[in-house]
Amino acid sequence: MEHISGIEARERIINASRQLFSQKGYDATRVNDIAKAANVNKALIYYYFKSKEDILDFMVNSLLDNAVSLTLDFIQKNIVHLIENGYLDIRPDRLHFANGEAVNQFMQNALKFNEQLLDYVIENREIIRILMLESLKSGKHRKSLFRLMDYLSGSEKNPIYKTISDVDRDFVFSDEMVLFEFFFSILPIVNFAAYYDEYKAAGSLSDQELRDSFLRVTQVICASMISGSDILLRNNSIKL
Numbered sequence: 436m437e438h439i440s441g442i443e444a445r446e447r448i449i450n451a452s453r454q455l456f457s458q459k460g461y462d463a464t465r466v467n468d469i470a471k472a473a474n475v476n477k478a479l480i481y482y483y484f485k486s487k488e489d490i491l492d493f494m495v496n497s498l499l500d501n502a503v504s505l506t507l508d509f510i511q512k513n514i515v516h517l518i519e520n521g522y523l524d525i526r527p528d529r530l531h532f533a534n535g536e537a538v539n540q541f542m543q544n545a546l547k548f549n550e551q552l553l554d555y556v557i558e559n560r561e562i563i564r565i566l567m568l569e570s571l572k573s574g575k576h577r578k579s580l581f582r583l584m585d586y587l588s589g590s591e592k593n594p595i596y597k598t599i600s601d602v603d604r605d606f607v608f609s610d611e612m613v614l615f616e617f618f619f620s621i622l623p624i625v626n627f628a629a630y631y632d633e634y635k636a637a638g639s640l641s642d643q644e645l646r647d648s649f650l651r652v653t654q655v656i657c658a659s660m661i662s663g664s665d666i667l668l669r670n671n672s673i674k675l
Contacts, residue, residue: 444473444475444479445483447474448475448479448483448484450473452464452487452490452491452494453494453562453565454472454561455469456561456565457561457564457565460568461487461565461576462574464487466481469490491565491576491579494562494565495579495582498559498566499583502555503594503595505548505551505552505555506548506586506595509544509545509548509551510599512544513541513544513548514541514599515598515599517532517537517541519602521533522534523537524603524605525599525603525606527607528668528669530666531664531665532665535664538665538666541666542657545657546654549650549653549657553624553627553650556624556627557646559628560628560629560632563628563629564628564629566579566580567625567626567629580625583617583621587612587613588613596608609668611669615668631645
């Protein structure tokens, strides 16, 4: 077996695990399979990771940490910046902007953020497929996908909530907002990544065509929420 550095060995283990978990399923993949695919000694896997579960935990944590980092960068540079300069006021049912120019600036930056996030989930679609599969089972990782909801809570431990609430104390994650964000914002992009390759093949589309189509649909949905100088978080005119 060839001599490789510690960093390279760890990367090989992670990459091999990602491919095998995605192709064979987490439960069906054995540590021996990972060692063979990564071309490393089985003992080396246990040097870096306590178990197969530990490998998946590492991948999930890395995925979430990087996604949150992207989100916090957008919040800091756009939402916080607009609030501090008096261009945005967060209200219970809407984002209220000082003028149409502030709305346009926010929307342009939001669409750039969606593009960054889309590229990130496409790049990590194998891990997302694993999370989707595990969420439908009764094993240890069935709730991993729902860890995203930790970032939709009004807790001081939630960096997203804390960053916004520090500059606007009116900000809250209402039950409706949490439901909307999870089922109509997070899950669509997660599903898109999970079924990306299959949809591309079925639709005979190139990577660029499929990516651009998703972004255009996202833009239409976002634009539908704009009303004058507001972005509506709830439509009070609709009675259920």
